[in-house]
Amino acid sequence: DFDHHNRWVNNCVGHRNYRLYLLLVLSLCLYTLAVLVACVMVLVRTTHLPYGLDKIITIVVAVPAAGFLVPLFVLLLIKAWSVSKAERSHEGKYQYLHLKNPFDLGCARNWCFTIFAPQGPKYMAEAVGLQSAVGPDWVPMQTLHCSRGPSGPSPPAVLRPGAHPHIQTRGLYTPGRAPPGRRHPADLQEATFNLELSV
Structure with a gap:
């Protein structure tokens, strides 16, 4: 159930976190759409006012929001299509798997399985x-031997009661x-x- 390795979240996307990845993309789409709508509303309501710093900042925020919304929405559509067909991006690279997909349970059941299935081990x-x-007798220490530093000699290694007098590093x-x-x-x-x- 491996989908892909996502460099933006620095993690692989697969069975255990696929629903969280879908939620991330959906929330990013909604957030960017909300920012874009708010900027457009500000520009529409202030059309009768001359250009000032507030309009320039609104445009500076609206342009990247519109630029990010398009690829995010396309990515969301691709992932929704992938869930509907029960086929991950990694599986789509192999043409010989396109004959018959044994994991396809139908669109509705595929979505139910993706959202509500247990994560697994x-x-x-x-x-x-x-x-x-x-090991059980290991006690953290700063150095293996006493050495004089800027604040004086470092403390010696301390062993727990009943431990063998050997140093484990x-x-x-x-x-x-x-x-x-x-x-x-x-x-x-x-x-x-x-x-x-x-x-």
Whole structure:
């Protein structure tokens, strides 16, 4: 159910957030239309007055509003057509899928499914859960050894009661080595493999 990667919201649009994306585009259309209508009403009601700073500002606001309204409205129509056909933008790139769409339930049921269907599971939740950031005995510290800074020596590392006297630091993940935490790389690979099978 992947639609596209949107650079304006810096996120991919798919099954879990498609309805929110439609709501975003619709609200942007309504907002831009309201701004444009307000500017036109101001210009119409002040036609008998000479040009001043208020009219210039109104025109400066109305022109970009009209320029944004057209592509936003076209985008809204494209997405509405996509929902009606139960076909996402990514699927439309492949011509061999145009023979018969197995996900098309009819226009009304497609809209009901898009708006009211449950979000479903987060596919990356299991893979992310395997990467614990730190172990149970880890305590944040500023530096590994005492060094004199501008405000004096930095405090030494403090361990919780009953913890082993070893220092555990955060390290960057490198391929072939275990990520920071208590998990083994094989667990992460198995979760990634299961994720690829489920997709």
